[in-house]
Amino acid sequence: MAASGQGPTASEYVIHHLTHLNTLGHPQESLVDFSVLHLDTFFFATGLGMLTVWLLYRAARHATSGVPGRFQNFVEMLVELVNEQAKGIIHNPESRKFVAPLALTVFVWIFWMNFMDLLPVDLLPRIWEGIYVAAGGDPHHAYLRVVPTADLNATLGMSIAVLLISLYYNLKIKGVGGWVHELFTAPFGSHPLLYPVNFAMQIIEYIAKTVSHGMRLFGNLYAGELIFILIAMLGGTATVFGFLGHVIAGSIWAIFHILIIVLQAFIFMMLTLVYIGQAHESH
Amino acid sequence: MNLNATLIAQLVVFFILGWFTMKYVWPPLMKALDERAAKIAEGLAAADKAKTDLALAEKRAVEELRKAREEAAAMRSNAEQQAAKLIEEARVEASQIINRAQRAAEEEARASVQRVLQELREEVARLALVGAEQILRREIDAKAHAELIQRLKEELK
Numbered sequence: 138m139a140a141s142g143q144g145p146t147a148s149e150y151v152i153h154h155l156t157h158l159n160t161l162g163h164p165q166e167s168l169v170d171f172s173v174l175h176l177d178t179f180f181f182a183t184g185l186g187m188l189t190v191w192l193l194y195r196a197a198r199h200a201t202s203g204v205p206g207r208f209q210n211f212v213e214m215l216v217e218l219v220n221e222q223a224k225g226i227i228h229n230p231e232s233r234k235f236v237a238p239l240a241l242t243v244f245v246w247i248f249w250m251n252f253m254d255l256l257p258v259d260l261l262p263r264i265w266e267g268i269y270v271a272a273g274g275d276p277h278h279a280y281l282r283v284v285p286t287a288d289l290n291a292t293l294g295m296s297i298a299v300l301l302i303s304l305y306y307n308l309k310i311k312g313v314g315g316w317v318h319e320l321f322t323a324p325f326g327s328h329p330l331l332y333p334v335n336f337a338m339q340i341i342e343y344i345a346k347t348v349s350h351g352m353r354l355f356g357n358l359y360a361g362e363l364i365f366i367l368i369a370m371l372g373g374t375a376t377v378f379g380f381l382g383h384v385i386a387g388s389i390w391a392i393f394h395i396l397i398i399v400l401q402a403f404i405f406m407m408l409t410l411v412y413i414g415q416a417h418e419s420h
Numbered sequence: 421m422n423l424n425a426t427l428i429a430q431l432v433v434f435f436i437l438g439w440f441t442m443k444y445v446w447p448p449l450m451k452a453l454d455e456r457a458a459k460i461a462e463g464l465a466a467a468d469k470a471k472t473d474l475a476l477a478e479k480r481a482v483e484e485l486r487k488a489r490e491e492a493a494a495m496r497s498n499a500e501q502q503a504a505k506l507i508e509e510a511r512v513e514a515s516q517i518i519n520r521a522q523r524a525a526e527e528e529a530r531a532s533v534q535r536v537l538q539e540l541r542e543e544v545a546r547l548a549l550v551g552a553e554q555i556l557r558r559e560i561d562a563k564a565h566a567e568l569i570q571r572l573k574e575e576l577k
Contacts, residue, residue: 301431
C-alpha cells in the first residue's frame with residue numbers, strides 16, 4: 138500500500154486487514170452475536186478442512202502393504218506419529234478409534250489453517266477486493282481475513298468441541314454417578330465441607346482448559362498475522378529502507394513462522410489428546 | 421474480537437472432519453501399516469531362515485567334499501595294492517616259466533647226449549665188426565657170430 142494521496146493510513150490499513158467478512162456486510166459491533174457468521178473464516182476453515190480430509194483420504198485409498206510412494210509414506214509417518222502419541226496418552230483402545238483419527242485431522246487441518254499466514258498478507262485480500270469491486274461493491278468494505286485460526290471463533294469452536302468430547306468420555310468411562318462423584322470429591326478429597334470447593338475448582342479447571350486451549354492457538358496466529366501486516370507496511374513506505382526492511386524482516390519472520398505454525402498445530406493436537414485422556418483417568 | 425455463529429460452525433465442521441477421518445481415513449491406513457509390518461516381519465524371518473539354510477548347506481558341502489576326498493584316497497591306495505599284487509604274481513609266474521624252460525632244455529640236452537652216445541656206440545660196434553670182418557674175411561659168419569657181436573655191443577655201452 139503506497140502512502141500516497143488517497144491510500145489508507147497505517148491504522149486504517151491494519152484495521153481493514155483485521156476485519157472479517159461477515160454476514161452483516163459491516164464490522165460486527167456487539168461483542169457476542171450468534172446471528173452473525175464470519176464468511177471468510179467459515180469458507181477458508183471448511184475449504185482447508187476438506188483439503189485436509191481429501192489429502193488423507195487419497196493416501197488412505199491408495200494405501201497398500203506394498204512399497205509406499207513418497208506422499209503415502211509421509212501421510213503414514215504422520216499417522217504413526219499421532220498414533221504413538223495417542224497410545225501414550227489414551228490407554229483405552231476403544232476411545233482411540235475415534236480420538237486418534239480426530240487428533241490426526243486436527244493436526245493437519247490446523248497446520249493448513251496456520252499455513253495461510255505464510256501467504257503474502259495482501260494477496261488474497263487484493264484478489265477479493267478486485268472481485269468485490271467488480272461485483273459493484275465498495276472497496277472499503279471488501280474485508281477478508283484468510284487465516285481461520287487467527288479468528289477466536291474458530292479456535293474456541295474447536296476447543297469447545299474438545300471440551301464436549303472430554304465430557305462425553307467422562308460420562309462414558311466413569312458413568313454419571315462416577316463423574317458427579319469426581320466433580321465433588323476431587324481434587325481436595327471427600328468431605329461434605331469440601332464439596333463446593335471441589336466443584337468450583339472442577340468448573341474453573343474445565344473453563345480454563347478450554348479457554349486457554351483456544352486462546353493459545355488464536356493468540357499465536359493473531360500475533361503472527363499482525364506482524365506480517367506490520368512488515369508489509371514497511372514495504373508499503375516504498376523507500377529503500379522500507380523495501381530492505383520488508384525483505385529482511387519478512388524473510389526472518391516467515392522462516393520463524395514455519396516453526397510456529399507446525400508447533401501450534403502440534404500443541405493443539407497434543408492438548409486435545411491430553412484433555413480427552415484426562416477424561417479417562419479417575420482421580 | 422467478536423464471538424458469533426462462526427464458533428458453532430467451526431465446532432460442527434470439527435466433528436464432521438473428525439468423523440470422516442475416523443470412518444474413511446484411519447482404518448485403511450492402519451490396516452496397510454499393520455499389513456506392511458507383518459510383511460516385513462515375514463521377510464526378515466525368511467531371510468534368517470535362508471541364512472541358516474545356507475550355513476547348513478555349506479556345512480553339508482564341506483562334509484561331502486571331505487568324504488569324496490577320503491574315498492578317492494582309499495581307492496588310490498587300493499589300486500596301488502592291487503598293482504603291487506599283480507606285479508608280484510607276474511614275477512612268480514615268470515620265474516616258474518623260466519625254471520620250467522630251463523628244466524626242459526636240460527632234459528633235451530641230456531637226451532641228445534644219450535642219443536649221440538648210442539649212435540656212437542653202434543658206429544663203433546659196426547666199425548669194429550667191419551674191421552674184424554676185413555681181418556677175418558669169410559672166416560666169420562655174421563649170423564654165427566651175431567651173439568658175439570651183440571655181447572660186444574653190450575660191453576661198449
